[in-house]
Amino acid sequence: MSFDRDALPSPEGYYETQGLQFLQRRGKWRTTACVFHGGSDSMRVNLQTGAFVCMAGCGASGGDVLAYHMALHGLDFAAAAKELGAWVEDGKPAPARPTPFPARDALAVLATESNLVAVAAANEAHGVALSRDELSRLLQAAGRIQKIAEMFA
Ligand SMILES: [Zn+2]
Numbered sequence: 546m547s548f549d550r551d552a553l554p555s556p557e558g559y560y561e562t563q564g565l566q567f568l569q570r571r572g573k574w575r576t577t578a579c580v581f582h583g584g585s586d587s588m589r590v591n592l593q594t595g596a597f598v599c600m601a602g603c604g605a606s607g608g609d610v611l612a613y614h615m616a617l618h619g620l621d622f623a624a625a626a627k628e629l630g631a632w633v634e635d636g637k638p639a640p641a642r643p644t645p646f647p648a649r650d651a652l653a654v655l656a657t658e659s660n661l662v663a664v665a666a667a668n669e670a671h672g673v674a675l676s677r678d679e680l681s682r683l684l685q686a687a688g689r690i691q692k693i694a695e696m697f698a
Contacts, residue, residue, distance in 0.1 A: 548611075548622070552631040556595035559610040559629075563617065565590070574653065580617065581605035589654065596650045598696075600689045606646040606696065651693045658686040658693075 553559075560567075560577070567575040568586055579588040582603035590597045595610040607613055615625040626632040665675060665683045675683065 547633055547635050548626050549631050549633045550609075552633075553595070553610055553629055556590065556610055557592045559595070560590055560592075560613075563613075579603060579605060591650055594647065594650065596647055598646055598650070598654065598693075600654075600685075600692065602688065602692050608645050608647050608650075612645075646696060648697065651697065655690060655693055658689045661686045662690075 565577045567577050569576060573591055573593050575590050575592055576586050577588045577590055578585050579599040579601060581599060582601060582605070584599065584601045584603070587601035588597060588599050588605070594608065595613065596608050597613055598606040605616060607616060611625055611629060611631065614620065614629055615622065618625070620628065623632060662683060665679065668675060
């Protein structure tokens with residue numbers, strides 16, 4: 546038995562069948578609800594790779610729709626691959642682990658959040674005081690950067 550990655554559903558189609566709605570229509574990374582902890586807009590999903598990460602710190606993350614399916618439904622690798630139609634009976638031994646959250650995707654998140662921090666710092670440096678909302682978004686960005694750092698520690 547083996548896993549056929551090419552047979553996995555497309556990330557966009559898969560996430561939509563799981564009931565997720567994307568809060569914006571453009572870009573590779575989309576914002577949606579985190580069903581793992583109940584956050585309305587804390588999940589980031591990559592529609593090209595299927596990678597996902599919750600920015601609220603609930604720990605949900607993975608590198609593809611298979612990892613999402615396993616986490617959401619409490620399935621092991623083979624069971625999730627079967628449900629998604631990506632399991633081939635070919636007599637070979639089963640692979641052991643799903644794909645972890647890719648470092649390249651983590652860097653993309655870091656780039657976005659660190660840019661936000663830099664803009665906030667530049668505003669302060671030029672005497673533009675941050676509003677309460679901006680300050681809270683800044684703290685959120687710092688939390689996200691910390692979260693990504695912990696994932697790879
Ligand atoms: Zn979450």
